[in-house]
Amino acid sequence: MLYGTTAHSATRNVTGMEPWITQDRRVVFQPAGGRYLTVEEHTVELPSGDTIDDWLWLITPDFVNVLVETADGRFACFRQTKYAVDGVTLAVVGGYIDPGEDPLTAAKREVGEELGMTATDWIDLGCYPLDGNRGAGLAYLYLARGAVPAGELALSDDLEEQEIITLDRSDIDAALATHEFKSISWATTVALGLAHIDRAPLP
Amino acid sequence: MLYGTTAHSATRNVTGMEPWITQDRRVVFQPAGGRYLTVEEHTVELPSGDTIDDWLWLITPDFVNVLVETADGRFACFRQTKYAVDGVTLAVVGGYIDPGEDPLTAAKREVGEELGMTATDWIDLGCYPLDGNRGAGLAYLYLARGAVPAGELALSDDLEEQEIITLDRSDIDAALATHEFKSISWATTVALGLAHIDRAPLP
Numbered sequence: 001m002l003y004g005t006t007a008h009s010a011t012r013n014v015t016g017m018e019p020w021i022t023q024d025r026r027v028v029f030q031p032a033g034g035r036y037l038t039v040e041e042h043t044v045e046l047p048s049g050d051t052i053d054d055w056l057w058l059i060t061p062d063f064v065n066v067l068v069e070t071a072d073g074r075f076a077c078f079r080q081t082k083y084a085v086d087g088v089t090l091a092v093v094g095g096y097i098d099p100g101e102d103p104l105t106a107a108k109r110e111v112g113e114e115l116g117m118t119a120t121d122w123i124d125l126g127c128y129p130l131d132g133n134r135g136a137g138l139a140y141l142y143l144a145r146g147a148v149p150a151g152e153l154a155l156s157d158d159l160e161e162q163e164i165i166t167l168d169r170s171d172i173d174a175a176l177a178t179h180e181f182k183s184i185s186w187a188t189t190v191a192l193g194l195a196h197i198d199r200a201p202l203p
Numbered sequence: 204m205l206y207g208t209t210a211h212s213a214t215r216n217v218t219g220m221e222p223w224i225t226q227d228r229r230v231v232f233q234p235a236g237g238r239y240l241t242v243e244e245h246t247v248e249l250p251s252g253d254t255i256d257d258w259l260w261l262i263t264p265d266f267v268n269v270l271v272e273t274a275d276g277r278f279a280c281f282r283q284t285k286y287a288v289d290g291v292t293l294a295v296v297g298g299y300i301d302p303g304e305d306p307l308t309a310a311k312r313e314v315g316e317e318l319g320m321t322a323t324d325w326i327d328l329g330c331y332p333l334d335g336n337r338g339a340g341l342a343y344l345y346l347a348r349g350a351v352p353a354g355e356l357a358l359s360d361d362l363e364e365q366e367i368i369t370l371d372r373s374d375i376d377a378a379l380a381t382h383e384f385k386s387i388s389w390a391t392t393v394a395l396g397l398a399h400i401d402r403a404p405l406p
Binding site: 017018019020028029031032033036037039041044047054055056058060079080081082083084085087088089091125126127128129130131132133134135136137139161163173176177179182183184185186187188191192194195196199 | 234235236239240244247250257258263283284285290294330332333334336337339340342364376379380391397398402
C-alpha cells in the first residue's frame with residue numbers, strides 16, 4: 001500500500017521506526033491463584049538510547065470473540081450483564097483461550113458451548129492487544145459464517161446472566177451505531193465482521 | 204428495537220438481568236507514582252446471592268481515540284511503533300484524558316497537539332471499557348469531520364516514534380481489512396468511524 005502525505009505532514013523522531021527493546025522484566029504483583037493477572041515492570045531501551053526502568057506490563061488471559069452469522073443471514077448474539085458495563089449490554093460469543101489451546105480452536109469451542117452451533121466459514125479478523133502500551137492480553141477476533149445448530153448447549157460456566165438473541169442486519173447495524181455492544185472487543189468484532197461481510201457477500 | 208429469537212434460542216439464569224453489586228473494594232497493588240495503574244480486589248454479590256470476595260479490578264487512565272477525516276475526505280493517521288505491538292502499526296489520534304478534563308475536550312486537544320488540526324463536526328462513537336470483566340480504563344471514541352490545519356504541532360510528549368500520513372478511503376479500508384491498525388481501540392475507532400460515514404455521508 002502506498003501512503004500519501006499531506007501538506008501538513010510531519011515526521012517526529014523517525015529513525016526507521018525501531019522497536020523498544022526489553023532489557024529486563026520482573027513480576028511486581030501476582031494475586032493468589034494468579035490465573036487472571038500478573039503485573040510486571042520492564043526495563044526498556046528506547047531508540048534514542050534512553051532507558052525506562054519501570055514500564056508497567058499487564059499479563060491477563062488471551063481471549064476470543066466471534067461474530068456468528070447464521071446460515072439464514074442473521075446474527076446470534078447475547079443480551080447480558082457484565083461487571084464493567086452499566087446496565088444490560090449486547091455481546092458476541094467470547095471466552096478465554098485455554099492454556100495451550102489454538103485461538104481458532106477456542107473460537108469454535110466457544111461457539112459450540114455458548115450457542116450450540118457450528119459454522120462452515122471462519123474469517124480471521126485480526127489479533128489485537130487490549131492496551132497498546134501495556135499489553136493486557138490479546139483479543140483474537142473472528143467472523144463465523146453459515147452457522148447452524150449442532151448438538152446441545154454446554155452447561156455454562158459463565159457467571160453472568162445471558163440470553164441468546166438473534167438480530168437481522170438492520171438491527172445489528174442499529175445496535176452498533178447506538179453503542180449497545182458496550183465492551184470494546186465486542187464492538188470491534190461486530191464492526192470488523194460486518195465490514196468483511198460488505199466486502200465479501202455470500203452468493 | 205425488537206429482538207428476534209431463534210428456534211435455537213435459550214435463556215440462562217435470567218432473572219431480569221440484575222447487575223452485580225460491589226459490596227467492598229480495596230487497593231491491593233499500586234506502584235510508586237501510581238498514575239498508570241491501581242489494582243483493586245472487589246467483593247461482589249451476584250444476582251444468585253453468591254459472593255465473590257477477590258474479583259480483580261484494574262484502574263488505568265481513561266483515554267480518547269479520534270478518527271480524523273479531513274475537509275477533502277481523507278484520513279489523517281500515524282505510522283508508528285508501540286510497545287505492545289509487533290513491528291510498525293497504523294494508528295489514529297489518541298491520548299490519556301487529563302485529570303478533570305472532559306473527554307471531548309481531550310479529543311480536540313489531542314487532534315490539535317498531534318495533527319495541528321481542528322474539525323467542524325464531532326461524532327461520539329461511544330465509550331467502552333477495555334476489559335468487560337475488570338475495567339482497565341474507558342476508551343472514549345470519536346469521529347472528527349471537516350478537519351483543517353490550524354496552528355502549529357505541539358512538541359510531542361509521546362515516547363514512540365510516529366509519522367503523520369493521510370490515507371484515502373480505499374487505503375484505510377484496505378488497512379483495516381489487513382489488520383494494520385494493530386491495537387484494539389484504533390481498529391474500533393476506524394471501523395466505527397467508517398460505518399458512521401457510510402450511514403451519514405457529507406453532502
